[in-house]
Amino acid sequence: MIRACIFDLDGVVVNTARYHFLAWNRLAKELGFFFSETDNELLKGVSRMRSLDILLETGGLDLPVDQKEILAARKNEWYLEFIRKMSPDEILPGVTHFLELLRAEGIPAAMGTASKNAGLILKQIGMEHVFDCLIDGYQVTHAKPDPEVFLKAASSMGMAPEQCVVFEDALAGIEAAHRGGMKCIGVGDPGVLKTADKVIPGFIEINLNILLF
DSSP states (O other), rough: OOEEEESSTTTTBBHHHHHHHHHHHHHHHHHHHHHOHHHHHTTTTTTTTHHHHHHHHTTTOOHHHHHHHHHHHHHHHHHHHHHOOOOOBBOOOTTTHHHHHHHHHOOOEEEEEEOOOOHHHHTTTTOOSSSSSSEOOOOOSSSSSHHHHHHHHHHHHTOGGEEEEEEESSSHHHHHHHHHOOEEEEETTTTOOTTEEHHHHHTTTTGGGGGGG
């Protein structure tokens, strides 16, 4: 029986993927190669440093660790410039209503994300007090598809993994949920997210029946 929900951030609650892409694309241009939106799909649900490695592999570059840390920090500053301008208007359609349904039924909701900017984003969109707990990139050492972030979120809510369902838009996140012993509802394209237990296009007109398995 599902008793708690865990939400990824990017692509589920808000769509900051375009901001990530703009920042990564700018970095790639500075390094002298092209980074496409298709390439950017490989970065979904992946930690910042692993994302940088993927980007550098795309450009055929192999750089020392100290230089990579400088590049990752530069990309993050560009990304922060975008998210500091975010507002509640950027919450994806239906999300607020679905969270209200959960709260009305006493079903706790956590956020589990690799992002280290989740706290800032939630503040910008007015949702800093909506989730019962936030597990982000500062609290985990293993990136998805490792289940650490979701297991910590479940533990913070006092729930066993099998009592939780994860809402994810990335294959790495779906794998992480399953490896953690949780159900997973994909948010997005069913053709891409076919490993999820269920797939929804978004939260418009979605009610709590979605939690029945």
